[in-house]
Amino acid sequence: MEKKDLDWGNLGFGYMTTDYRFVANYKDGKWEKGELITDPNVTINECAGILQYCQEIFEGLKAYTTKDGDIVCFRPDMNAERMYDSAKRLEMPPFPKEEFVNAIVETVKANAAWVPPYGSGATLYIRPYMFASGPVIGVKPADEYQFRVFCTPVGPYFKGGIKPLTLCVSQFDRAAPRGTGHIKAGLNYAMSLHAHSVAHANGFDENMFLDPATRTYVEETGGANFLFVTKDGEIVTPKSDSILPSITRRSLIYVAEHYLGLKVSHRPVKFEEIKDFAECGLCGTAAVISPVGRVVNGDEVITFPSGMEEPGEITKKLLDTLTGIQQGRIEAPEGWIKKIL
Numbered sequence: 001m002e003k004k005d006l007d008w009g010n011l012g013f014g015y016m017t018t019d020y021r022f023v024a025n026y027k028d029g030k031w032e033k034g035e036l037i038t039d040p041n042v043t044i045n046e047c048a049g050i051l052q053y054c055q056e057i058f059e060g061l062k063a064y065t066t067k068d069g070d071i072v073c074f075r076p077d078m079n080a081e082r083m084y085d086s087a088k089r090l091e092m093p094p095f096p097k098e099e100f101v102n103a104i105v106e107t108v109k110a111n112a113a114w115v116p117p118y119g120s121g122a123t124l125y126i127r128p129y130m131f132a133s134g135p136v137i138g139v140k141p142a143d144e145y146q147f148r149v150f151c152t153p154v155g156p157y158f159k160g161g162i163k164p165l166t167l168c169v170s171q172f173d174r175a176a177p178r179g180t181g182h183i184k185a186g187l188n189y190a191m192s193l194h195a196h197s198v199a200h201a202n203g204f205d206e207n208m209f210l211d212p213a214t215r216t217y218v219e220e221t222g223g224a225n226f227l228f229v230t231k232d233g234e235i236v237t238p239k240s241d242s243i244l245p246s247i248t249r250r251s252l253i254y255v256a257e258h259y260l261g262l263k264v265s266h267r268p269v270k271f272e273e274i275k276d277f278a279e280c281g282l283c284g285t286a287a288v289i290s291p292v293g294r295v296v297n298g299d300e301v302i303t304f305p306s307g308m309e310e311p312g313e314i315t316k317k318l319l320d321t322l323t324g325i326q327q328g329r330i331e332a333p334e335g336w337i338k339k340i341l
């Protein structure tokens with residue numbers, strides 16, 4: 001198979017139309033088998049549930065070319081599981097987990113020419129999603145849905161690669177107490193767009209959202225969880241019912257404990273504690289671990305001891321170990337790597 005002629009090393013995090021996408025429809029109470037198609041456009045009724053009441057959920061994962069030339073993806077079963085939970089919360093018919101993984105495999109296989117080569121720094125970002133395609137005008141769940149998977153080659157999520165980011169504490173909330181912050185629904189991202197624009201207009205890279213009930217605990221950003229390192233080298237990750245359970249964060253916790261021998265604690269984190277931490281990172285599929293150098297809350301400026309030039313030492317070790325596992329340089333825990341080709 002001949003690779004596409006792309007400047008792999010200089011890709012940004014953007015969408016590019018690739019050759020195939022997977023589509024399956026839900027109708028008359030059941031999911032059809034689904035198939036690969038070439039048309040990237042979606043045609044739906046003007047009154048489709050997604051257009052009127054925002055009934056949509058999605059996932060994000062990546063495929064890699066390993067050191068040995070295999071094409072693999074990382075823990076797709078975890079995305080299948082999370083999408084299942086998201087579907088239930090938005091009253092959508094869950095897509096069967098095994099078929100979810102098969103759809104990922106088929107989509108990546110069909111687009112193998114778009115999987116960036118080993119060592120290029122780029123990856124193939126895979127976007128499974130599901131939306132209400134059936135018409136609804138009264139407020140209720142739709143009767144018909146579509147599940148799709150497309151993929152697109154991407155470079156780093158944040159421009160500048162691993163240069164530490166500057167965040168601001170957002171004056172807006174991303175999620176509601178007892179709302180939908182813990183599932184991956186498009187509506188959460190719509191909620192965060194204004195905050196994102198305001199942060200950018202003020203010269204910040206991203207937002208730090210606080211808990212919506214008391215605004216005293218750290219939650220997450222619009223697209224990644226937080227990971228802190230204490231001055232004693234312990235990993236601390238915020239716990240809350242309105243945070244998306246990041247697969248990267250859960251994997252990093254395992255890596256920290258089992259590969260690096262670090263102590264880990266997953267617990268509520270007060271905003272007032274963070275000035276005492278040594279390092280901070282954003283973790284997610286797109287972000288991998290992006291180091292944070294500074295957090296600004298109004299007049300208060302917190303610069304982590306790791307500084308604004310380089311990622312902190314432990315953040316860097318976590319990043320190297322996780323990407324080593326994903327790219328086949330380091331042996332992976334059982335079941336983490338799904339071979340595609």
Ligand code: PLP
Nearest residue numbers: 223224225244246247248284285
């Ligand atoms: N939090 C939010 C709001 C996200 O959008 C994402 C991205 O998927 C994450 C966290 C990180 O999750 P994961 O590591 O599963 O990609």
Ligand code: COI
Nearest residue numbers: 060061223284285286287
């Ligand atoms: C991901 O990391 O997969 C995300 O979904 C984050 C962002 C692109 C929304």
